[in-house]
Amino acid sequence: VSNRLDFFTESIIRKMTRIANRYGAINLSQGFPDFDPPEELLKALKKVGDEGPHQYSITWGAQNFREALAKKQSKYMDIPIDPDTQIVVTCGSTEAMMAAMMTACKPGDKVIVFSPFYENYVADTILAGAEPIYVPLHPPTFHFDKEELKKAFEQNPKALILCNPSNPTGKVFTREELEFIAELTVQYDVFVITDEVYEHIVFEPHEHIYFASLPGMFERTISCSSLSKTYSITGWRLGYVIGPSEVIENVRKVHDFLTVGAAAPLQEAAVTALHFSDEYYKDLRKLYTEKKNLFLKGLDELGLKYTEPQGAYYVLVDISEFGAPDDTVFCEWMAKEVGVAAVPGSSFFKEDVNHLIRFHFAKKTDTLKEALKRLSTLR
Numbered sequence: 001v002s003n004r005l006d007f008f009t010e011s012i013i014r015k016m017t018r019i020a021n022r023y024g025a026i027n028l029s030q031g032f033p034d035f036d037p038p039e040e041l042l043k044a045l046k047k048v049g050d051e052g053p054h055q056y057s058i059t060w061g062a063q064n065f066r067e068a069l070a071k072k073q074s075k076y077m078d079i080p081i082d083p084d085t086q087i088v089v090t091c092g093s094t095e096a097m098m099a100a101m102m103t104a105c106k107p108g109d110k111v112i113v114f115s116p117f118y119e120n121y122v123a124d125t126i127l128a129g130a131e132p133i134y135v136p137l138h139p140p141t142f143h144f145d146k147e148e149l150k151k152a153f154e155q156n157p158k159a160l161i162l163c164n165p166s167n168p169t170g171k172v173f174t175r176e177e178l179e180f181i182a183e184l185t186v187q188y189d190v191f192v193i194t195d196e197v198y199e200h201i202v203f204e205p206h207e208h209i210y211f212a213s214l215p216g217m218f219e220r221t222i223s224c225s226s227l228s229k230t231y232s233i234t235g236w237r238l239g240y241v242i243g244p245s246e247v248i249e250n251v252r253k254v255h256d257f258l259t260v261g262a263a264a265p266l267q268e269a270a271v272t273a274l275h276f277s278d279e280y281y282k283d284l285r286k287l288y289t290e291k292k293n294l295f296l297k298g299l300d301e302l303g304l305k306y307t308e309p310q311g312a313y314y315v316l317v318d319i320s321e322f323g324a325p326d327d328t329v330f331c332e333w334m335a336k337e338v339g340v341a342a343v344p345g346s347s348f349f350k351e352d353v354n355h356l357i358r359f360h361f362a363k364k365t366d367t368l369k370e371a372l373k374r375l376s377t378l379r
């Protein structure tokens with residue numbers, strides 16, 4: 001096998017789902033909802049079953065999907081987006097990011113990755129033949145040190161990966177932080193590849209600022225996101241890349257050879273969601289704010305320590321008090337004996353951190369309550 005595979009392990013997130021299934025544990029590891037997508041989407045899905053399309057769409061995405069997406073994203077990102085030249089529809093943001101990395105980097109290039117990171121970024125970097133430069137986000141606030149970031153830029157990277165709102169920390173980058181990154185990208189001529197799949201899951205008073213919307217940044221930002229989290233359709237695998245047309249032309253090429261295209265019937269059904277009114281996004285925020293509050297209140301009652309998320313649907317909980325030999329052993333034990341699955345924090349950190357575990361709270365109220373009840377046996 002290729003020696004590239006020596007540099008990353010299998011996904012621990014996906015492995016924890018298999019472990020959760022094996023022990024019948026409540027799966028608060030891999031982040032996906034246990035509730036249905038909006039009714040309108042279910043209806044649209046039935047309709048495509050009868051009426052199609054059932055064959056390929058255009059490689060870079062069905063025309064009506066790109067048009068609806070351009071309209072919605074132009075509004076939220078506050079940037080004009082051309083559906084014909086500035087969008088590629090992909091199989092989830094997983095493919096979007098892989099295609100973005102392969103477009104931006106040539107073998108031997110360096111890529112800045114904040115640590116902790118969503119585990120795909122390192123695998124993506126290595127699969128693109130590039131090499132990560134890690135910049136720590138310091139707990140408990142997960143801020144970066146300006147000098148440390150500057151030093152990373154001095155190593156002549158080709159790109160920086162920015163997950164905002166951030167998985168697994170729940171951090172939402174401030175305008176000041178983003179502007180600091182933006183200045184460095186200009187000074188050192190670096191691309192920013194974003195992962196903004198939690199763009200609509202932000203808790204007040206925090207606000208999500210799209211990196212591409214900062215002055216002068218559209219030209220050097222490859223924005224990746226997906227419909228998975230916003231419309232609770234993680235299994236539909238619909239993502240996209242938005243960027244300047246010169247870059248998108250190349251992303252299209254990579255995407256074509258990676259997957260040919262995202263599923264045509266699912267694109268057709270999902271157009272319905274892209275036409276939802278502002279109300280939908282407000283309600284989504286409200287829904288996740290309630291879930292976050294419920295889960296954090298439960299953690300408080302159990303006396304567990306955590307960093308309060310500002311966005312996304314994860315929380316990192318400190319398990320040092322349990323004196324477990326390591327977080328991976330703890331998570332396996334917890335799935336089996338407590339009946340709740342979480343992800344060991346070490347799978348997100350470059351540094352030797354093994355006292356944190358990640359829960360997600362994208363679950364029905366009853367599921368969260370039952371999980372908290374089970375977790376109380378930790379006490």
Ligand code: GLN
Binds near residue numbers: 029
């Ligand atoms: N983003 C989700 C998580 O971190 C999982 C996404 C995936 O497994 N593709 O749990």
